[in-house]
Amino acid sequence: MKVGLYLHIPFCKSRCIYCDFYSTTSHDKREKYVANLCKEIAMKRALIGSEALLSSIYFGGGTPSLLSLPQLEALFGTIRKYYTYFSPEIEITLEANPDDITTTYAKGIHNLGINRVSLGVQSFHDQQLSFLGRRHNAQQVVEAIETLHKVGIDNISIDLIYGLPEAPLTWWETTINKAIALHPSHISAYALTYEVGTKLSRLATKGEILIKNDDEVYEEYNLLIRKLAEAGYVHYEISNFALPHREAIHNSSYWEGTPYLGVGPSAHSYITLCEETILGKECFQSGDKLRFANMAQLTSYEREIERGYIPIDFIEKLGFKERYEETLMLRLRTQKGIDLSLFNKDFGTSCREQLIHRAQPYIDQGLLLYQRDRLAPTERGFFVIDGIISSLFL
Ligand code: SF4
Numbered sequence: 001m002k003v004g005l006y007l008h009i010p011f012c013k014s015r016c017i018y019c020d021f022y023s024t025t026s027h028d029k030r031e032k033y034v035a036n037l038c039k040e041i042a043m044k045r046a047l048i049g050s051e052a053l054l055s056s057i058y059f060g061g062g063t064p065s066l067l068s069l070p071q072l073e074a075l076f077g078t079i080r081k082y083y084t085y086f087s088p089e090i091e092i093t094l095e096a097n098p099d100d101i102t103t104t105y106a107k108g109i110h111n112l113g114i115n116r117v118s119l120g121v122q123s124f125h126d127q128q129l130s131f132l133g134r135r136h137n138a139q140q141v142v143e144a145i146e147t148l149h150k151v152g153i154d155n156i157s158i159d160l161i162y163g164l165p166e167a168p169l170t171w172w173e174t175t176i177n178k179a180i181a182l183h184p185s186h187i188s189a190y191a192l193t194y195e196v197g198t199k200l201s202r203l204a205t206k207g208e209i210l211i212k213n214d215d216e217v218y219e220e221y222n223l224l225i226r227k228l229a230e231a232g233y234v235h236y237e238i239s240n241f242a243l244p245h246r247e248a249i250h251n252s253s254y255w256e257g258t259p260y261l262g263v264g265p266s267a268h269s270y271i272t273l274c275e276e277t278i279l280g281k282e283c284f285q286s287g288d289k290l291r292f293a294n295m296a297q298l299t300s301y302e303r304e305i306e307r308g309y310i311p312i313d314f315i316e317k318l319g320f321k322e323r324y325e326e327t328l329m330l331r332l333r334t335q336k337g338i339d340l341s342l343f344n345k346d347f348g349t350s351c352r353e354q355l356i357h358r359a360q361p362y363i364d365q366g367l368l369l370y371q372r373d374r375l376a377p378t379e380r381g382f383f384v385i386d387g388i389i390s391s392l393f394l
Pocket residue numbers: 011012014015016019020021023061062063120
């Protein structure tokens with residue numbers, strides 16, 4: 001059975017104005033945190049079968065590239081101690097800020113086995129980067145990619161943000177052009193969101209920045225899709241584009257229902273139990289499909305780990321309805337969509353017929369595509385997929 005491992009690294013050097021993820025800027029907590037993460041890797045190993053084949057490892061954050069090479073080495077040592085089987089094609093990703101990528105660091109992570117780096121680029125305009133509170137500039141992105149290539153890491157993903165306020169469409173076009181010119185194997189692009197409690201949202205509420213309307217954001221999204229398609233990128237998930245055969249293995253495991261274990265504050269896990277297990281204060285049976293998450297605050301997370309407990313915040317046992325909704329929510333975000341013959345096997349003919357019946361208006365409007373026994377979003381459908389999915393629920 002394939003399994004993915006996610007390690008959450010909740011440290012940032014400074015806070016970006018749009019971000020509401022939990023992270024801390026304290027430097028002195030990292031050593032103790034790594035030791036606790038190692039303990040959690042060991043504790044959670046028993047939750048999946050002894051034959052588990054590790055197909056991906058993902059260091060996400062926060063800013064994982066703030067971990068030193070010895071700290072990363074300690075984590076890899078623990079992973080190797082508790083996992084026997086590694087897929088020959090294992091994908092090991094480190095999220096990084098471009099200005100952390102020095103030659104020494106790049107060589108070090110490559111030697112540890114990291115074969116994919118996801119760079120938080122966001123924009124190629126220094127003015128926008130500084131407005132967002134990012135600590136790198138556009139030139140540092142170019143240098144980071146060159147450095148990674150030199151040490152042999154050629155699987156590079158970059159994150160971009162569209163819908164940024166106060167910027168003409170031409171600025172977004174320049175960002176896309178510069179991204180394409182660097183030829184990363186993968187690009188993720190997200191619309192800017194105004195999360196409550198962030199400095200960005202306060203600026204918007206006070207009317208101090210000019211936010212873009214839905215039509216303007218849609219125009220930027222469309223431009224992105226068109227230019228990346230012309231450059232040979234496959235739009236394989238609503239926010240993700242890859243050169244052929246360079247789709248992210250770890251992220252795809254979320255959409256395809258591959259089990260994964262998450263460690264660190266707020267990390268989520270999704271598993272099918274292979275034996276009766278007590279988790280939190282509940283007893284679950286072999287075959288139960290569980291989704292659960294860790295506590296989000298670093299202090300409560302560390303307190304539980306030090307007491308010898310998995311720091312569970314919530315556990316959800318997925319029944320028929322939850323599995324049905326989750327299948328729609330995850331698969332309809334991807335270009336492959338839902339394989340209706342598999343769907344039929346999981347949920348029965350009547351559910352399949354109901355799904356096609358409810359999807360028909362969207363098929364007629366060109367938002368969903370129904371062909372070769374698959375139901376999938378079209379490019380236009382991707383932009384409004386959340387509304388479509390909720391209307392297809394039982
Ligand atoms: S570096 Fe990433 S996680 Fe840290 S504050 Fe900025 S956006 Fe948030």
